[in-house]
Amino acid sequence: MTSWEHYVRPGSLDEALTILAEGDGSARVIAGGTDLLLDIQQGRHPPVTTLVDITGIPEMLAIAAAGDEIYLGSAVTHTTIVHDPLLNENTLCLIEACGLIGGPQVRNVATIGGNVAHALPAGDGTIALLALQAQAQIASAHGRRWMDLEELFVGPGQASFDRSREILVGFRFKKRGPDEQTGFRRIMRPQGVAIAILNMAIWFRGSNETGIEDIRMAIGPAGPRPLRARRTEAILRGRKLSDDVIAQATEALLGEARLRTSPHRATVEYRRHLTGVLLRRTLAAATGQDTPTPVAVGG
């Protein structure tokens, strides 16, 4: 099966947008291709005539600080993210998430933008960016716009921007402030299908003394779109961590997460069971606190 006819690698965003426009729906952006090519090869993606490789466009490869914000180009690879000092200083959850994706071969080409634009409910990088309350910039023939990342997702694999005509240029999010920390954890199966059974990222401001001053939390797959768990955040905000508070938060999370069974990957019961486990672990990671799990099972 022929997967594409033409392959172009424009040097500027305008050029890329023009090619997409000319393709009139039959052209498609390719970044690392680690999702797209398999989708095409395995018949999950409509045929594509032209692939527009956006990995040679400088502004999409940038990582930069501007005031209290960080800009992250969408064509930055996971490898680059993991080694970037600015990101390491500011967004541990993103480092942890991108460092877990694939093996080095995949991370060397797969991009953060591809992870987001693929629009799966549990992309690891996506979940981390969501907890960072990132905004995404979309460019079209008519201009550019920023949107909250959350608004980019419509359903599993569906994005709110037109991926055959528009381009996700980059992200921006706040630098880490005083008393702010982040963390990412996921639960996987060994080898094979590279989608987390459940993943979670948490951004958190507070301390042992003050408790949780503010918190943002994202979890996947917990519905058709990556989920910002706002109700759970509300339960936790202003509280000090205790078994009781975590139990309440777990309950809230189970209330707002739409968990389901994925055949041969995870049952809904397992996911429900893991929700509390993962919440504990991610909170512990983000707050640097030890929150031991109560266990009563013996051999």
Place this chain on the structure above:
Amino acid sequence: MTKMGLWVNEHWVEVEPGPGEMLSDVLRYRLGLTGTKIACDEAECGTCTVLMDGEPILSCSIPAMKASGRRVVTIEGLAKNGNLHPLQQAFVNFGAVQCGFCIPGQIMTAAALIEGNPDPAESEIRDALKDTLCRCAGYPSIVRAVQAAARSLRTGEPVAQSELPEASTLVTVGRIVPRPDAVEKVNGSARFADDLTFPGMLYGRTLRAGVPHAILTALDVARAKALPGVRAVLTAEDIPGEHRHGLVIRDWPVLVGIGDKVRYVGDAVALVAADERRIAEAALALIETSYEPMETVTDPVRAREDGAPLVHETGNLLKHIQVRKGDVGRGFEQAEVILEDEYFTPTTEHAYMEPECSIARPVSGGRLEIYVGSQIPYSDRSQVAACLKMPVEKVRIIGTLIGGGFGGKEDIAGQIHAALLAKATDRPVKILYDRHESLLFHPKRHATRIRVRLGAMRDGRLVASATELYGDTGAYASLGEKVMTRATTHSSGPYVVPNVKADCYAMYTNNPPSGAFRGFGVTQSAFAVESTMDQLAERLGINPIELRSKNALRPGTVTNTGQILKESVGLMECIERVEAEVRRRAGADPFASRRVEGAPHLRRAWGFAVCYKNTGLGGGAPDKAAAEVELRQDGTAEVRTSSAEIGQGMVTVLQMIAAEELAMPLEAVQVLLSDTDLTPDGGPTTASRQTYVTGNAVRHASNVVRQAMAATLAEKYDVPPDSIRFVEGLAQVNGDRLPFGEVVSLMKAEGREPRATYEYWAPTTQALGTGGDMHFAYSFAAQAAEIEVDLDTGEVSVRCVIAANDVGRVINPLGLQGQIEGGVMMGLGNALTEEFIVEDGRVFSDRLARYRMPSIVHTPEIVSLVVEHPTSEGPYGAKGVGEISSIPTTPAITNALYNACGVRARRLPVDQDWLARELAQMQAKA
């Protein structure tokens, strides 16, 4: 199409990639750099890794155009000035190369790692190689090799040698020797079937039914035939000879004809040969078929019920296998404790890294050559000849290197199809399966349901065993009967049990066929009986090791098929050695659940299991192998036989045996395998038989040559033959030292051939049910595994496996190490991750990403304890190694799991989802 240029191994090349072309296509097919291998073509396995601007990437999934202007380095570009890169050398020295198919990917990934990190810790090596799979699974050797290479690069010193102890007092046998094919496997020059091309070669593809049970009612190939570039489209009507093939029973249609029945989704319906693979694929889509669907039967128990849909007109029962000894009724009456349980094992997949590939080529004299990596070349020859209605001499099977087999390359794959297309077009035709097709089509490991009932006295002595097994042999017989026979005869474990009854039903279903797979049925029944033994130990309050020792087979005892074991029963020593090592590490109570400091959700414990496994075909089947040994004028020798090198180290073993017997330096012995014109029949590469059977053939043939040398020299020097000494390729006679080359000249001068063929017949065995020796040798093993379970998530990891194997005699310690590491890893996968999922006859696990197998990340510390209880007929006492190392791992792990957290796994693999829910339930009850 656009022109592009890139640097490949420091050469600037310009190419014009076609639509959909990947970097690997450019490298392999345009530039002929076939060192880069394709194993999955779906970004899952890492085999195709090359460096792009110094970073490892998956060349199978990188559009060629992405490499435009970049610097690409492939395995061929690593060696400098003819010197191997230290990594390549280290992979050779440390035995990290087995079948070799994954090795270019391993080395390239590791090369990028040590370039940026000159002293990587083991954890960093694991991280780097986490998605670079090796099914031969010599992961510990790979880690050692990477570390040694890094050390050499840091210090400038030569790459270290393996520190494995040598094993023997003989000259060559027992020494550490790298595989003769290791260098070509690390430098990228090794040729597997898909690496070969011939002028005018066409590309064949197979249309598969895609429905599990149906009548093919219509088939129209006209549109496919009309597609430009298509050279032939064949259907069942075009088969000149036999329409069915099969290793034992010819029940497998070469192509399903109109009006005939499809029995599983992988059944072949039509064949296409075209100028390009792409065209052949497009043609498949133009073939029109219609099917009348039939009710399916996909469960072996259901298949035996009255009224179940019939897979074959003759019924669904392939074979009812029975073992009877003593009087089980009385045995259970006598028993003070009876324990019964039921176990389920899933279908599993060999997942050898090299997918099947056959090339058929018409040559002069109306002959056909077939290039294929097959485990049974002579059987390929007879099956191809029968279907093409050709005399067998007109078919020549030429074995290529084999990128892993594990039993899965015994049945016919594309050999007959390629031959049909080559005959029809009079052109060479290559049929390469992609991973998807390979997964759909080839025979797997049998799924089983096994009910075990054990009766024992209070002191632990076993008095009765009753087993009922159901084996799912799928749509065709393959080796199903043999596999399930082995499962049955080994189903009460390596124990003395006076009263035994075992019944096995090997059933046809509409699932993909099942056949040979490392362990050959014993993997399944050992899991069942060893799980039951641990439960029995708990019930009786006896230590699990003690319970096994009490009942263990020893010399002079009788197996459950009535065979008196006369010698070479090293089970007790295996048990004792493992026990000592476990106690050394874990103290007096290794089977107790232990907490982990600072991680309250984790538990650890050890588990234990034993097993035995026959060497050779047994059961009354004549088991023979022929080998030819020739001394040449230049003082070298060549060994020829058709036995398969599937990564297990056969070439090395035969080379060592010939060198030992002929008293020659190892390097002077070459081995030629698997060319039916040039090499005599070594029999199938199965049942761990090659070292013993073909090894003996080589040993005897070498001896005949040696005696002929002695006879020639004795006459010439007029000395008694036994006064002549042979040392290191020299004959010592009367104070003279003659190189073998000169002896060859002398022999030729007097008309004596410096060559001998020997057909070795292994000791006769008896059919099941007749008593007597069912097998001529058995290997024995004991293993202990330490696992860690996460009580919250149900995740299980294996920390350490201690494996003692009685292999009779170690011939090649480096090869043995690879077999043990790889065997343990397969057992681990079988316990924890592997399941080939088929739903109502339709394959869910149709991509590598849907078949979970362990990677370097899951590799425990593996401690190998070698036990040598020689078997008198085996070469130097050796018996089988290839399977025994894999079998006890699964029950050792599941027993450890029970010990750690109290959950007994009765269904494999241990699913983390299931386990977490079980644990949560236990917690709720507590």
